[in-house]
Amino acid sequence: RKEVEQDPGPFNVPEGATVAFNCTYSNSASQSFFWYRQDCRKEPKLLMSVYSSGNEDGRFTAQLNRASQYISLLIRDSKLSDSATYLCVVNRGGNNRLAFGKGNQVVVIP
Amino acid sequence: ETGVTQTPRLLVMGMTNKKSLKCEQHLGHNAMYWYKQSAKKPLELMFVYNFKEQTENNSVPSRFSPECPNSSHLFLHLHTLQPEDSALYLCASSPRTGDTDTQYFGPGTRLTVL
Numbered sequence: 001r002k003e004v005e006q007d008p009g010p011f012n013v014p015e016g017a018t019v020a021f022n023c024t025y026s027n028s029a030s031q032s033f034f035w036y037r038q039d040c041r042k043e044p045k046l047l048m049s050v051y052s053s054g055n056e057d058g059r060f061t062a063q064l065n066r067a068s069q070y071i072s073l074l075i076r077d078s079k080l081s082d083s084a085t086y087l088c089v090v091n092r093g094g095n096n097r098l099a100f101g102k103g104n105q106v107v108v109i110p
Numbered sequence: 111e112t113g114v115t116q117t118p119r120l121l122v123m124g125m126t127n128k129k130s131l132k133c134e135q136h137l138g139h140n141a142m143y144w145y146k147q148s149a150k151k152p153l154e155l156m157f158v159y160n161f162k163e164q165t166e167n168n169s170v171p172s173r174f175s176p177e178c179p180n181s182s183h184l185f186l187h188l189h190t191l192q193p194e195d196s197a198l199y200l201c202a203s204s205p206r207t208g209d210t211d212t213q214y215f216g217p218g219t220r221l222t223v224l
Contacts, residue, residue: 004152031209032209032210034212042217043200043215043216043217043218044153044200044215045215046212046213046214049210049212087152087153091209091210093209094209095158095160095165095166095207096141096143096158096204096206096207096208096209096211096213097155097158097166098153098155098213099152099155100152100153100154101152102150102151102152103152
C-alpha cells in the first residue's frame, strides 16, 4: 500500500461549483497533515494544515478522519485561479519527513 | 517570492558530466531538504539537514552527493548520472525538523540527463 494515495484526476470543475477529494494514508502513527498546492511547473506551496477538528480557510475546508486514515479537501465557489494540483502531505514523524501523494489535478472550467 | 532560491533553474548534462545544484534560503531556517519530483510520481524526499548535519539519507544513490556548509546553503553534487535521474529537484527549508514545521520550497532545478 502506498504511503499516501490520491486519485490524480483530472477533476474538471465548472466555475462556481464545489469540488471535494480525499486522500488516504497508510501510517496510523502519522501526526501532522497538510494540503499543498502546486501550479504547473512551479514549486509546491502550503495551502493549509489539517487539524483533527477540521479547519476552514475562506473557500477551502480540510477534514481529517484518523479512524479511517483519510484527509479531505473541499473547495467551494471554484475560481479559475484554483486550477492547480493539490498535494496531500503526511508527516511520517521524526526529522520532519514528509510523504507526498501524487496530487489531485483540478481544472476549473469557465 | 525569494525566500528559497535555486540555481540553475534548468540544467542539461551528459552522463559523464559533473555538475552542482545550489539552494539558498533567506528565511533564517535551520533545516534544509532535497526532494526529487519525477513525472507521474510523488515528490520523494532525498536528504535532510538540520543545523548543517545530515540527519536523513533516503537510500539515495551515491552519484548524488549533498553538501551543507551552513544553515543557509545546500548543494547537490551530481556525477555520472543516468537518464532516469532526469527530474525536477526541489530544495526546501523549515525552521527546524519538528513535525509541524512548515517546509518552504524553492522553484526547483529541472534536470535533463542525456
